[in-house]
Amino acid sequence: MDRLKYCNELNRETFLYGMGYQVISFAYDDVEQRPELCVTLLRLALSRYQILDAPRDRLLIAEKEIMRLVVRQAGVIRPKEVADYFTLDPKTVRMMLKNLCEKGWLTPIRRGIGVKNVEYKLARDVLYYWD
Template structure:
């Protein structure tokens, strides 16, 4: 399924599940910036819209409805995404609106939500930066499934390190962090790749131009 089909199914399913003001807000609020975020950032990173909710309603500290651009809710994890344009969120914001925004984000944090904000200009012009930052943020909520058979202590530590690095590392980075010689680091990463934990990603020619990324099938989000 390509992006256009998946995005249309995503929106249609949420429209069908809503009524009243929540439905009206989705029709009004799901606009160009939100679609651009899905197309340029979320879809290239995730390849699906599982656990993602557009125009998600939460109450602020005053008991008033607030609609986040997106909520990502895979079980215990509660992330809210905002795509912020310069005009609405900086140039045209007065002191009271600024105070309300800060108070709302602090309140939401206290309620178990984390708000991640992306500049519209970055989503439009520098999506690769947004993807990198989002991948790093999501990696904090990933946990690795247990391997089949035994895994060495150093291999486990390397996998934890890969997750902490946003899911991708170079052999030199591993060698430097664990004080290993470069050949040993490459061997360990290659063995983890053979086991299916990592996937080699070519960045050029030769063994020195290889990165290793988490195999998508070996990690999951908390249910």
Template sequence: MSYQEAHQVFIQSHINRRSGERRGRLERGHQHAEMLFLQQVWYPLYGHFDDLHPEYEVLDLRGRPYFGDFAYLPGDLKFIWEIKGYGPHVLDMDRKRYCDELNRETFLQALGYRVVSFAYDDVAYRPELCITLLRMLLSRYQPSPSPASVALIAEKEVVRLHLKLARPIRPKDVEEHFSVHHRTAVRLLHSLVDKGWLRPVLRGKGIKIVQYELARGVLDYFD
């Protein structure tokens, strides 16, 4: 099934299940930016629209209806995807609307939704960046569709740990995070150096390696 066919079936199935303002909002609100996100980001990544709900209605902190661009509800997980243009969300926004938007997102987080916003310009002109970020985010919650190497999982977890620490990583950090022996931690770090993911930080006269830092752009590790 082509993207166009899959998209038509997807939208029509939701229209058929809705009535009143929920149906009207979908018919009016599913426009260029939302369709571009599906065509250039979501469908290339997943090839289907399972568990995705367009123009998803929730109540805001004042009890008024709010429609997120998409909700992604696989099992117990709850995400809301928003595609935000620079004009309406920056240039044309006054202080009150700005406060309302931030308060609404915090309220939705309190309800258990994880709200993730994508810039329209990235969706339109840099969809590969959106795909990488989306893959990084959802990989934390979903099992891999095919068996993954334990070593690769460990290596990527070391990179995530390094990013969380926001400083060069030491063998001791790896030891404590994985509860492994010092030699195992050093071996794991050396494997990342051999792959070109990390580079050693030399101290003293340049003969002692005590910590490591990223050797490439962050997104390279999660493609």
């Protein structure tokens, strides 16, 4: 894309924004080679407008915010990141992450001996139920 085409694209998006539309852009390479990323980003953008049933339970407000943070972090998060972001006690964070695992939203990632959950990732297909 040359400078003129890029300028026209920016003007088109600004015009649509002025008309009340929101534009979501994806690169062709991402759609072709990383469609799961595009689906994740699209579901994140649309999540404020959709109301769908959760896999097992509806999420509490705090849990929803943790899930939004996990999605923003590309689907993997450490308890310390959650504690720092929300200024919460690490014990409270571990309890909330454990609850999200029990509800089927997250999956723990164990490292080393397997005693400690050091990271959590989005459970498989969880974004199909995201609200």
